[in-house]
Each structure stands twice: as C-alpha cells, then as structure tokens.
Amino acid sequence: xTDDAALVRLCLEGNEQGARELVExxxxxxxxxxxxxxxQREDAEDVTQDVFLRVFRALRSWDPTRPLQPWIxxxxxxxxxxxLRQRPRDAARSSVEISRIVASGAGDSRELSDELDLAVAALxxxxxxxxxxxxxxxLSCAEIASVLDxxxxxxxxxxxxxxxxxxxxxxxRGVVNNADYQLHGV
Amino acid sequence: xxxxxxxxxxxQLAELxxxxxxxxxxxxxxxxxxCPQCRELWLDSLIVERAVVxxxxxxxxxxxxxxxxxxxxxxxxxxxDGAPLGAETAPAREIARPERGAGRRILGRQILGRQFxxxxxxxxxxxxxxxxxxxxxxxxxxxxAPTQPVAGQNSVVDTTNVASTSPAKRVAAQVDARAPASAGxxxxxxxxxxxxxYLHLAGDAAKAVTAATVLxxxxxxxxxxxxxxxxxxxxxxxxxxxxxxxTHQLSHAFEFLIQAVPEKRTPAT
Numbered sequence: 001x002t003d004d005a006a007l008v009r010l011c012l013e014g015n016e017q018g019a020r021e022l023v024e025x026x027x028x029x030x031x032x033x034x035x036x037x038x039x040q041r042e043d044a045e046d047v048t049q050d051v052f053l054r055v056f057r058a059l060r061s062w063d064p065t066r067p068l069q070p071w072i073x074x075x076x077x078x079x080x081x082x083x084l085r086q087r088p089r090d091a092a093r094s095s096v097e098i099s100r101i102v103a104s105g106a107g108d109s110r111e112l113s114d115e116l117d118l119a120v121a122a123l124x125x126x127x128x129x130x131x132x133x134x135x136x137x138x139l140s141c142a143e144i145a146s147v148l149d150x151x152x153x154x155x156x157x158x159x160x161x162x163x164x165x166x167x168x169x170x171x172x173r174g175v176v177n178n179a180d181y182q183l184h185g186v
Numbered sequence: 187x188x189x190x191x192x193x194x195x196x197x198q199l200a201e202l203x204x205x206x207x208x209x210x211x212x213x214x215x216x217x218x219x220x221c222p223q224c225r226e227l228w229l230d231s232l233i234v235e236r237a238v239v240x241x242x243x244x245x246x247x248x249x250x251x252x253x254x255x256x257x258x259x260x261x262x263x264x265x266x267d268g269a270p271l272g273a274e275t276a277p278a279r280e281i282a283r284p285e286r287g288a289g290r291r292i293l294g295r296q297i298l299g300r301q302f303x304x305x306x307x308x309x310x311x312x313x314x315x316x317x318x319x320x321x322x323x324x325x326x327x328x329x330x331a332p333t334q335p336v337a338g339q340n341s342v343v344d345t346t347n348v349a350s351t352s353p354a355k356r357v358a359a360q361v362d363a364r365a366p367a368s369a370g371x372x373x374x375x376x377x378x379x380x381x382x383x384y385l386h387l388a389g390d391a392a393k394a395v396t397a398a399t400v401l402x403x404x405x406x407x408x409x410x411x412x413x414x415x416x417x418x419x420x421x422x423x424x425x426x427x428x429x430x431x432x433t434h435q436l437s438h439a440f441e442f443l444i445q446a447v448p449e450k451r452t453p454a455t
Contacts (some may be wrong), residue, residue, distance in 0.1 A: 003295075016255070016259075019255060019258060020251060020255060023250070023251045023254050023255060024251055027248075027249075027250055027251065027254070028247065031248050031250070034217075041248070044248075045248055045250060045253075048248070048250055048254075049250055049253055049254050049257065051416035052250075052254045052258070053254070053257055053258065056258050066432075103214065111240065112236070112237050112240045113237070113240035113241040113243060113383045114240040115240065116240070117241065120241075123297070125354070128319040135241070135242060136241075136242055140205070141204055142444070156200070156204055159204065163203075163231065163234045164230050165231055166233075166234050167229070167231075167233040167234050170233050170234075170237055175237075
C-alpha cells in the first residue's frame with residue numbers, strides 16, 4: 001500500500017491525525033496554486049479551505065492506484081476556475097486594470113517577479129493554470145493534461161501561448177532588455 | 187552557417203522548455219542568431235525563463251490546518267462509495283457546497299433565490315390564471331335557447347391539443363349540468379375549456395420548472411463550457427431565462443382568454 005493510500009485510509013477511518021497530516025502535506029501546494037491563480041491571499045485561503053473540504057468529501061472516490069497529488073491539484077484547479085468565474089464584475093475589471101497598468105508602463109520599479117505576477121494575472125484562465133502548474137508546481141505537460149483533463153497537445157499549445165503573451169508583456173514593460181542567449185543557466 | 191534548420195530548432199526548443207531536457211543550446215543559439223523568426227521564439231523563452239526564476243519564490247505560508255480541520259470536524263459527509271474517480275475532478279460536477287465565510291459568498295443565495303422566485307412566481311401566475319378561469323366559469327350563463335350542439339366544445343378542445351385532459355372535460359361537464367346549451371354556450375364553453383386547460387398546463391409547467399430548479403445543483407458556468415469566457419451575469423438573469431418559456435406560455439393563455447371572452451354578453455331573459 002502506498003504512502004498516499006495509507007494516509008487516505010486513516011482519513012476514511014476518521015483518524016484525526018491522518019486528516020491533519022493530509023492537510024499539512026498538501027496545503028502549501030494547494031495554497032500556492034490558489035495564490036497564483038487568484039492573486040488575492042484572502043480568496044486563496046478561502047479556496048484552499050474549500051478544496052480540502054471537497055477532498056475529504058470525495059476521498060472515497062480516489063483511486064488508490066493513482067497518486068494523490070494530481071487528484072488534489074485537479075480539485076484545486078477546478079475550485080480556482082469556479083472562484084474566478086464567480087468574482088463580481090469589479091474584480092474582473094480590476095484584472096483588466098492590471099493588464100492596462102502593465103501595458104502603460106506604470107510602476108517601473110517593480111521587481112521582475114511582481115511584473116510577472118501581474119502579467120500572469122492578466123492571462124486567460126486556462127493559460128494561467130497551465131503556466132502555474134508547469135512553472136510553479138513543476139508538473140510535466142502530461143501531468144497537467146491529466147489534472148486538467150485535456151489532451152497533452154492542448155496543454156503544450158496553451159503553455160506556448162502563455163509564454164508568448166508573458167514575454168510580450170515583459171517586453172512592453174521593458175523589464176527584460178538584455179536577454180542573452182542562454183537557457184537554464186547554460 | 188547554422189547547423190540546424192527551423193524545424194529542428196522548434197523541436198529542440200520544445201524539448202528544452204516543455205520537457206526540461208538537457209540540450210546543448212549552442213546550436214539553438216546559433217540558429218536563433220541567424221533566423222529572425224526563430225530568434226523571437228528563443229527570446230520569448232529566455233525572457234520567461236528568467237522571470238520565472240524570481241517568480242517561483244515560495245508563496246506566503248498560510249497555516250490553514252486548524253481552520254480546515256475544524257470545518258471537517260463540523261461534519262463533512264463523504265460522497266457515496268463507488269463514485270467515479272473523476273467525479274470531483276470533472277468540472278461538470280459540483281458537490282454540495284460547504285459553508286464558507288460571509289461577505290462575498292452568494293452561491294447559497296443564488297440557489298435559494300432561484301428556487302424561491304421560480305416557485306413563487308409560477309405559483310402566483312398559475313393562481314391568477316385559475317382565478318380568471320373560475321370567474322369566467324361561474325358567471326351566469328345565458329338562458330336556454332334554440333340549442334347549438336356542443337360539438338364545438340370538442341373541436342375547440344381538440345385544437346388546443348388538450349382534449350384528453352380531464353379538467354377541461356370536467357369543467358365542460360359542469361357547464362353542461364348548470365345550463366343547457368344555448369346560443370352563447372359554445373363561446374362560454376370555449377372560454378371554460380381554455381381557462382381550465384391552460385390552468386392545468388400552467389400548473390404542470392410550474393411543477394416541472396420548480397423541480398428542475400431544485401434539482402440543478404448549482405450554477406457553475408465552468409461545468410458546461412470550460413472554454414467559454416467568464417460570465418458575470420447576475421443570477422436574476424438566470425432565473426429570468428429559466429422561467430421565460432413558462433412566461434411565454436402564460437402570456438399566450440391570457441391573450442387567448444382575453445380574445446375568447448365576448449365583449450358584450452347577451453342579457454339573460
């Protein structure tokens with residue numbers, strides 16, 4: 001029996017320590033995805049909580065032969081998408097506003113990561129999710145495809161477009177002028 | 187002269203970026219330097235890779251264990267055994283929503299609001315229609331006159347496609363019992379039949395829509411159209427859309443009744 005399966009079995013038996021361990025093992029991952037997807041800490045906390053409640057509710061339907069992490073990530077991805085869609089118009093506008101600010105060149109002193117945060121927030125939801133799962137959670141394209149229940153080719157296309165849009169944003173902002181011809185520190 | 191062509195460049199770049207493979211980038215760099223199109227791709231990758239290094243900083247920690255476990259302890263019913271693995275992961279599925287904080291949460295209100303408005307609105311409409319029909323039925327009928335066969339009754343009922351509905355027949359029978367057929371009877375019977383039939387239809391429609399409104403778990407636009415752009419429509423718009431067909435039917439019923447009632451009644455003799 002895998003470690004995940006043992007943990008889940010404990011949870012299903014009502015073991016409080018098991019439930020605590022499950023939460024502690026995965027909450028950082030879930031919270032990180034939620035923060036990057038929602039760009040608001042308070043919302044991310046709410047959605048993280050929601051994700052775990054759903055995890056516990058659906059725990060019996062988890063297939064013990066498969067890893068637990070992608071299953072939880074899939075729930076997190078769905079909850080983030082739902083939360084984004086339920087945001088009031090004001091929030092949607094603020095996202096547009098972020099995009100406008102990025103484009104206008106306001107805030108030149110921002111650090112590169114903040115700039116990328118803004119640019120990521122302006123990405124289309126699917127692209128954003130792909131990008132966060134690929135670069136932050138370091139999932140492979142195949143794993144992302146499994147989490148999002150989409151073909152791997154679609155994931156690659158979304159990633160490619162996300163990269164292109166982000167690069168375009170960063171270029172417009174002038175935060176990366178002297179890129180040399182090196183990748184991965186080579 | 188570059189040692190690789192554009193196709194090979196794209197393949198190797200995809201390997202490098204998407205598969206995080208270790209690739210000798212010298213060839214890529216060389217090709218990018220000579221090919222303007224590939225150079226764009228190369229720079230895009232560079233820019234993003236550089237930015238990601240700083241962006242990947244760990245998210246601010248949030249110890250939500252206590253909060254989550256408290257809510258779990260408050261009662262989280264597991265979903266049924268045998269539910270498919272993808273059940274929760276599939277966007278189409280919404281499990282009953284847990285209680286969340288106040289403020290921005292309007293989901294419960296949406297669902298309750300839809301049920302309440304759908305039920306109340308349709309009930310009121312059906313009641314109003316019923317009252318109109320009953321008033322028309324209970325009006326004193328013209329006295330007996332050289333009789334007009336009640337055959338018209340059936341034809342009217344048939345054309346409205348509710349011939350077999352028992353309420354229409356019952357009402358017609360009541361009218362028959364109360365007053366013999368007269369010159370005005372066909373019109374009265376038509377009105378009675380129409381009112382009763384539409385009342386019945388409205389009742390059925392109200393039940394159906396109410397049932398549908400209650401059974402639909404929640405309004406999650408993700409579920410039906412994952413690729414659709416986000417929609418921020420107010421939930422009242424959704425309710426309006428749901429009851430639109432019934433409203434349409436009811437307006438037809440009223441229109442029919444208004445047109446069916448004779449403007450001037452023959453005074454009783």
